Amino acid sequence: MDAVLLGAIAKTLFIILVAVGVFAPIITWVERKQSAVMQDRIGANRAGVAGITVLGLLHPLADVIKLLTKEDVVPQGASRGLHLAAPLIAAIPVIASFAVIPFGGVYQFGDRTWNLVVADLDWGILYVFAVASLATYGTVIAGWASNNNWSLLGSLRASAQMISYEVTMGLSIVGLFMVFQTLRLTEMGLAQDDTFRLLGFLERFGWVDTLPGWLAWLQLPKWGLFLQPLGFVMFLTCVMAENKRPPFDLPEAESELVAGYFTEYSGMRFGLFYMSEFIEVVVIAALTTALFLGGWTIPYLPQETLIGAITPVFGVGVATGLCMVLHVVAFFVKVIVMIWLQMQIRWTLPRPRYDQVMDLCWKIMLPLSLVNVFVTALVLLLWGNGS
Amino acid sequence: MVPLEHVIGLSAILFLIGAIGALTRRNLIVLLMSIELMLNAANLALVGFSRAWAEHDGHVFVLMVIVVAACEVAVGLGIVIALFRNRETVNVEDVSLLKW
Amino acid sequence: MSAPEWFFYGAGALSIVSALAMVLNVRNTVAAALSLVVTMIALAVIYVVLDAHLVAALQIMVYAGAIVVLFLFVVMLLNLRSDTFAPPRQRLLKAAGVVLALGVTAAFVSLVPSSLPTVRELPEGFGGYRAVGTELFTRFVLPFEVTSLLILAAVAGAVVLAKRRLD
Numbered sequence: 001m002d003a004v005l006l007g008a009i010a011k012t013l014f015i016i017l018v019a020v021g022v023f024a025p026i027i028t029w030v031e032r033k034q035s036a037v038m039q040d041r042i043g044a045n046r047a048g049v050a051g052i053t054v055l056g057l058l059h060p061l062a063d064v065i066k067l068l069t070k071e072d073v074v075p076q077g078a079s080r081g082l083h084l085a086a087p088l089i090a091a092i093p094v095i096a097s098f099a100v101i102p103f104g105g106v107y108q109f110g111d112r113t114w115n116l117v118v119a120d121l122d123w124g125i126l127y128v129f130a131v132a133s134l135a136t137y138g139t140v141i142a143g144w145a146s147n148n149n150w151s152l153l154g155s156l157r158a159s160a161q162m163i164s165y166e167v168t169m170g171l172s173i174v175g176l177f178m179v180f181q182t183l184r185l186t187e188m189g190l191a192q193d194d195t196f197r198l199l200g201f202l203e204r205f206g207w208v209d210t211l212p213g214w215l216a217w218l219q220l221p222k223w224g225l226f227l228q229p230l231g232f233v234m235f236l237t238c239v240m241a242e243n244k245r246p247p248f249d250l251p252e253a254e255s256e257l258v259a260g261y262f263t264e265y266s267g268m269r270f271g272l273f274y275m276s277e278f279i280e281v282v283v284i285a286a287l288t289t290a291l292f293l294g295g296w297t298i299p300y301l302p303q304e305t306l307i308g309a310i311t312p313v314f315g316v317g318v319a320t321g322l323c324m325v326l327h328v329v330a331f332f333v334k335v336i337v338m339i340w341l342q343m344q345i346r347w348t349l350p351r352p353r354y355d356q357v358m359d360l361c362w363k364i365m366l367p368l369s370l371v372n373v374f375v376t377a378l379v380l381l382l383w384g385n386g387s
Numbered sequence: 388m389v390p391l392e393h394v395i396g397l398s399a400i401l402f403l404i405g406a407i408g409a410l411t412r413r414n415l416i417v418l419l420m421s422i423e424l425m426l427n428a429a430n431l432a433l434v435g436f437s438r439a440w441a442e443h444d445g446h447v448f449v450l451m452v453i454v455v456a457a458c459e460v461a462v463g464l465g466i467v468i469a470l471f472r473n474r475e476t477v478n479v480e481d482v483s484l485l486k487w
Numbered sequence: 488m489s490a491p492e493w494f495f496y497g498a499g500a501l502s503i504v505s506a507l508a509m510v511l512n513v514r515n516t517v518a519a520a521l522s523l524v525v526t527m528i529a530l531a532v533i534y535v536v537l538d539a540h541l542v543a544a545l546q547i548m549v550y551a552g553a554i555v556v557l558f559l560f561v562v563m564l565l566n567l568r569s570d571t572f573a574p575p576r577q578r579l580l581k582a583a584g585v586v587l588a589l590g591v592t593a594a595f596v597s598l599v600p601s602s603l604p605t606v607r608e609l610p611e612g613f614g615g616y617r618a619v620g621t622e623l624f625t626r627f628v629l630p631f632e633v634t635s636l637l638i639l640a641a642v643a644g645a646v647v648l649a650k651r652r653l654d
Contacts, residue, residue, distance in 0.1 A: 082517065122615050126544035133552025137524065140559050144517060152563060159560070163553060183616060389495045389536065391604075396596060397499045397533075401506055401526075403592045408510035410584040416516060416562060417509075420523050423554065424506055427530055430546075434539045438614075441607040443622045446614060447630075449542050450623070453549050454634045458641030460554050464561045465648030471565050 011118045015098045019286070024278045025060035027339060031278075032059065034340070035347045067271035075147050075264045082145035087265070087272035090138025093131040094280045100124040101286045102186045103331045104296050105193075105303060107320050116296075116328070117186055124185040125177075128287065129170055132242060135280075136162045139244075142273070146264035157354055158244055164361040165241040171369035172234035175376035176291060179227050188224070189295030193302045195219040196226075221299040224292035230372050232292045234365055239287070240342065241357065243280045247349040248357055285338035286331075293334045296327040303327075394435035401428035415470070415477040419463050426456045495536045502529035520558050527551040539614045 029044075036043025044059050074083050104116025121127050136159045143155020180188045196219065220226045241248040265273060289295060298306070303323060310319035352360070405428060408421030430449045437445020471477055502525075509522035527550050534543035612618050623631055 079515070079517075121540075122612075123540055123544055126541070126548070126616070130544050130547035130552065133548050134528075136552065136556055137521075137559075140556060140563070141517075141521075144559075144563050156560060156563065159556060163556060166548075166552075389492050393495070393499075394533075394537070397502070399592050399596050400503055403588055404503070404506040404510055406588045407585050410588065411581045412510070414516065416558060417519055420519065420555075420558060421510060423523065423550075424509070424526065427527065427550070430542075431530060431533065434534055434537050434542060436604070438537045438539065438609075439604050439607065441609050441613065443614070443619050446539055446542050446619045447622055447627045449539075450545065450619075451630055451634060453545060454638065457549060457554055458637055460557055461641050461645040462648065464557060465645040467561060468565070468649045477565065 007114070008118055011116065012099075015103075015118065016095070019098055019282050020095060020279055023282045023335075023339075024275055025064065027278045027281055028060045028063060029057055030339065031343060031346075034343045038344070038347050064271070067268055067274075070267040072267040072269060073264070079145055082141050083264075084269070086138055086142035086145055087269045087276070088138075089141060090135060091272050091276040091279070093135040093138075094276045094283060097128050097131045097283050098286070100127050100185055101283075101290050102189055102295060103286075104324055104328045105189060106186065107324050109317060109320060114324070115186065116324070120184065120186055123183050125173065125183050125291075129166065132169070133163075133166055138273075138276075142265070148264055151264060161244065161248065161354075161357060161361075162242055164358060165238045165365075168361055168365040168369055169235065169238040169242055171366065172231050172238055172372065173291065174369070175228050175231045175372045176224050178373070178376050178380060179224075185290050185295070189290060189297060192221065192223050192294035193297045194222040195300060196222050219300075221294060221297070223294040223299075225294075228292070228372070228376070230368065232288070234369055234372070235291070236284075236288060238361075238365060239284050240345070241361070243277065243284060245277070245281065245284075245342065245346065247346065247351050249351065281339060281342055282335065284342065285335045288338050289331060289334040293338070296331040298326065298330050391435055391439050394438075395432055398428045398432040398435065401425075401431065413478050413480055415467050415479055416464075418479065419460065419467070423456060423460065426452060492536070495533055498529040498532040498536070502526045502533070505529065516562050517559065520555055520562060523558070524551050524555050527555065537614075538609060541614060541616045541619045 032044045074080055099118045100121050102115075102117035102120075104114075107114045107116075119127075139155050139158045139162065143152045143158075146152070176188075177183060180191050182188060182191070225232050297303070306323050306326070307319045310322055402425050405421045405424035408424065409418055412418055412421065430452055433445040433449050433452070437443065437449075467477055470482065474482060476482070505522040505525040509519045509526065512519045512522065527546060531543040531546045531551070534540075534546060610618075
């Protein structure tokens with residue numbers, strides 16, 4: 001019991017330190033630099049210590065210092081308790097969603113098993129959805145506690161958008177659940193450790209008896225991305241809309257509404273809102289990695305093969321440890337790719353109008369996700385498992 | 388396993404609090420919230436008994452209750468909005484036209 | 488492995504305190520709604536202790552995450568800030584109602600313990616989504632489909648009620 005508790009605390013600290021402490025400030029820097037590179041300009045590079053500016057990497061630190069030292073203004077007539085509680089309510093569910101995301105697999109060290117996830121829940125993804133639905137309260141309370149008509153309207157719009165996209169977020173992954181037969185994120189990662197033959201369905205049709213060797217070589221890793229491409233696109237869209245991330249950032253449109261529902265927030269309270277949005281970028285990246293990009297697995301190199309290859313040289317214990325390190329690195333590489341992708345999408349697409357956003361959810365995403373479920377069910381029924 | 392009496396006792400206390408709220412509050416929205424609390428207390432009792440019998444019937448019934456509660460809240464709040472548009476009040480005592 | 492029992496008592500105490508905060512809070516309706524959310528989250532914790540995992544997840548997703556948000560929407564749209572106490576002539580009647588409710592609860596609590604079933608052993612995967620889902624789609628598929636009709640009727644009703652007249 002103690003070892004389990006200690007392990008859980010260690011993993012939680014790791015997540016909080018790495019994901020929240022390291023990734024979130026770096027993402028603020030990435031946002032500025034990537035947008036600058038995309039827009040053919042230099043970006044922020046003035047923050048420096050003793051005249052040394054390191055590509056603007058000190059800007060996140062400067063941002064944090066600025067936000068900490070600014071005055072916390074509470075508008076007159078607003079409820080002080082609610083005004084303080086709103087950023088906390090917005091930030092806590094985002095950090096809590098890290099609890100079920102596995103950043104490594106299951107490793108055997110002699111008689112102990114290390115499972116690199118804080119809470120290996122059987123209903124892992126339902127936990128993420130439940131926690132995401134609690135995140136709407138931060139938005140709702142922020143608008144109300146500002147005692148400002150426009151903040152209130154902005155927050156009502158924002159929370160309506162969040163609630164709508166929660167529904168399609170869940171529906172778009174149902175196809176993935178059907179393919180992997182589980183809601184547990186670690187099992188999904190393990191199932192994605194395999195490869196499947198791209199033309200294997202020809203065997204099912206009965207056109208060929210067995211696939212000839214040169215065609216069977218064409219294999220893809222069994223990632224959610226290849227098994228459920230439509231699901232991937234829809235899920236990414238819905239979860240970016242849920243996070244009020246551009247291009248769905250009408251509630252906080254920087255060029256239109258001042259800042260929407262957190263206009264009246266300054267100092268560290270605004271800092272908490274700002275940070276929680278960027279932490280949620282990491283959560284989105286980690287979640288899509290775990291679901292669609294194979295989690296911690298290295299493509300074409302299943303865990304047994306990797307350990308078996310290193311063992312003759314170093315022995316089983318070191319081989320497993322090395323494999324663990326490689327898997328964690330692979331996970332973070334994929335997370336970084338997903339973060340880059342989100343930034344690309346942000347700075348490329350224009351901002352749709354609010355009714356267009358809601359139309360997208362209810363009139364396009366919802367029917368599409370149902371079609372996805374239907375088609376996946378048909379494929380599974382007719383062909384067992386594709387290949 | 389928590390003793391079943393404690394689960395039912397907690398459910399009874401929550402139901403009582405919800406009933407007091409439904410009886411004494413004049414704000415229509417808080418009234419609806421107290422009714423939600425009563426439904427939650429009933430859900431707790433259902434889950435407790437389902438655990439005792441080791442059957443899932445209680446859980447399925449809880450899902451049905453949650454669905455019914457959601458529909459009731461949607462329609463109830465629609466009524467509250469329509470009422471507010473016509474009477475400018477959500478006080479239950481101001482809408483007692485049908486009382487004898 | 489179930490969670491230790493003190494989670495139940497802690498969450499139970501929290502749910503009672505926040506339920507009281509919701510019912511007795513007269514000045515701030517938004518705070519009452521937030522107390523209801525705390526009650527529901529505490530109840531979800533209790534459901535997890537009682538091995539009802541799917542129900543706990545759905546409680547947070549649907550109840551705490553959508554229904555109470557709907558309450559908050561209406562409170563904010565109608566700008567309902569505070570309530571008032573009942574006038575004195577009504578208070579006696581309401582106090583009598585409260586006493587009656589207390590009496591009924593006391594009678595209930597004293598009658599129930601003698602008729603409770605004994606706790607059985609739990610099968611593997613009890614309360615998980617597979618078990619409840621299987622039940623939902625095999626034995627209880629008719630109520631499940633009927634609830635979809637119910638939701639349709641509720642959505643239509645809510646839209647009609649809350650729509651502005653076009654005159």
